[in-house]
Amino acid sequence: MNAPVILIVGKIGQVGWELRRTLAPLGKIVAVDFPDIDLTKADSIVKWVRDTRPQVIVNAAAYTAVDKAETDFERCNLINGVAPGILAEEAKRSSAILVHYSTDYVYDGSKTTPYIETDLPNPLGAYGRSKLAGDIAVFQVDTNHLVFRLCWVYGARGQNFMLTMMRLAREREQLRVVRDQFGCPTWSRMIAQVTALALKQTLAAREPGAFKGLYHLAASGQTTWHGFADAIVRLMPSEGKKCKSVEGITTAEYPLPAKRPAYSVLSCEKLQKTFALQLPDWEESLSQVLEP
Numbered sequence: 301m302n303a304p305v306i307l308i309v310g311k312i313g314q315v316g317w318e319l320r321r322t323l324a325p326l327g328k329i330v331a332v333d334f335p336d337i338d339l340t341k342a343d344s345i346v347k348w349v350r351d352t353r354p355q356v357i358v359n360a361a362a363y364t365a366v367d368k369a370e371t372d373f374e375r376c377n378l379i380n381g382v383a384p385g386i387l388a389e390e391a392k393r394s395s396a397i398l399v400h401y402s403t404d405y406v407y408d409g410s411k412t413t414p415y416i417e418t419d420l421p422n423p424l425g426a427y428g429r430s431k432l433a434g435d436i437a438v439f440q441v442d443t444n445h446l447v448f449r450l451c452w453v454y455g456a457r458g459q460n461f462m463l464t465m466m467r468l469a470r471e472r473e474q475l476r477v478v479r480d481q482f483g484c485p486t487w488s489r490m491i492a493q494v495t496a497l498a499l500k501q502t503l504a505a506r507e508p509g510a511f512k513g514l515y516h517l518a519a520s521g522q523t524t525w526h527g528f529a530d531a532i533v534r535l536m537p538s539e540g541k542k543c544k545s546v547e548g549i550t551t552a553e554y555p556l557p558a559k560r561p562a563y564s565v566l567s568c569e570k571l572q573k574t575f576a577l578q579l580p581d582w583e584e585s586l587s588q589v590l591e592p
Contacts, residue, residue, distance in 0.1 A: 303327040304503065307354035309337060309387070310361025314458040315401065315450075318492035319360055326500055327356065334361075339383040340375060349390040356499065357391050358399040359384055362431070366405070367557040369427040380430035385437025392443035397502055399495060404451040404483060404518070406432040409561025414522075416567045417449075417514045425558035435514070444509045446498060448491070451518040451566050452528070455488030456589055461525070465532045469543035475533070479526035479548030482563045484518035487585040491517060498575050511574060516566035519582035524548070531583060535590040 304327035310316040311331035320331050330352050338344040339361055349357065362380055363369065369376040384400050391398040405428035406421035423429045438445050454462040462485075468475055494517055502511045523531070526548040533543050551560070568579055 304355035305330060305352060306356040306358060307332070307349065307352045308358045308360060309333070309339070309348075310359065312458075313360055313362070314453055314455040314460060314488040315491050316360035317457055318455065318489045319358060319495060322489075322492040322496040323358070323499065326496060326503065330354065340378040342382075342386050345383060345386045346390060349387070349394070353394065354396055356397045356399065356503070357387055358495070359387050360401060362401065363427070366425065366427040366560075369430065370425060370557045373426045373430070376426060377430040377433060380427070381433030381437065384434035385441060388438045388441035388443050388445065391445070392441055395508075396443075397499070398438065398443055398445045399499060400434070400438050400445060400447045401491075402435050402447055402449040402514075403428065403431045404449065404564035404566055405561065406435065406449070407561050407564050409481075409563045411563055414565045414567035415516070417516060417570055424561060427558060439514075444502075444512050446502060446511065447514045448495065448517040449514065449566065450491060451484040451486050451564060453486055453488055453491065457488075461485075461528065462532050462586075462589070465529045466536050469533045469536060470540045471542065473542050473544050475529060475543055475546045476549045476554070477526040477529040477546055478551050478554055479524045480550050480562060481525055481560055482522055482565055483525075484520075484522055484565055485528050485582045485586065486518045487589055490519065490580065490585055494571070494575075494577065494579070497577055498571075501575055515571040515574070516568045517571055518566040518568055518579070519585055520568075520579050521581045521583065522565040523582065531586055532590070535587055537590075537592060
């Protein structure tokens with residue numbers, strides 16, 4: 301059997317960049333990003349899929365500016381809400397597998413125990429609404445899909461909380477970080493590695509769609525943004541570091557345009573059971589990223 305063609309949309313993002321390496325053993329990688337593909341234009345999406353003729357489509361692209369989305373919802377929704385549905389239609393048309401990434405921000409944070417896949421979404425902001433619209437679009441097309449709902453993604457590249465905290469820790473002696481929002485910091489490389497393991501099993505399945513569905517994918521354990529920031533500052537290289545303390549503050553003390561869920565810890569039991577894998581603790585992953 302010929303190696304499958306795997307189309308990665310969003311090749312320069314945190315997860316997309318890691319996927320180019322982790323998925324390489326599974327097939328021939330074709331990776332694309334804006335401006336070569338424009339996810340706000342249906343014809344651009346359709347052309348790329350039909351020209352590439354992939355057996356697997358991985359949508360790692362997203363509009364992730366959570367606060368900007370409040371005033372730029374039309375563009376945000378085209379990328380996060382509409383494009384996934386078009387990719388799903390094209391995947392169905394060519395009997396391809398679609399891998400798509402969702403977010404913990406589809407939940408309202410009213411729970412105090414980890415969210416499971418059957419919990420009802422209720423996004424608080426425009427970004428969460430757009431991502432939920434994309435999930436629903438994929439589910440409605442009902443192609444062979446793996447939808448992974450992620451939480452607090454960070455990595456050594458791109459724009460993310462970890463890199464921001466490291467930059468600020470080199471500039472300031474004290475950081476003030478929100479202590480009343482809970483989640484699971486999740487390394488982009490771990491997401492890519494788990495995707496590869498799940499996709500390998502999906503490609504090998506005798507029954508098409510045997511693994512189809514929604515899965516939570518996040519590191520084990522939980523913390524607050526303050527706890528995450530404190531660990532980053534503690535584990536980062538001491539050279540050039542100015543920060544001496546990380547103070548915890550309330551969400552009310554640091555108002556932002558978009559409302560965030562106070563609790564968005566994800567239970568990944570379904571993923572771990574289905575694909576027979578174990579997810580590392582968030583601090584273990586962070587120490588790997590920051591080890592000299």
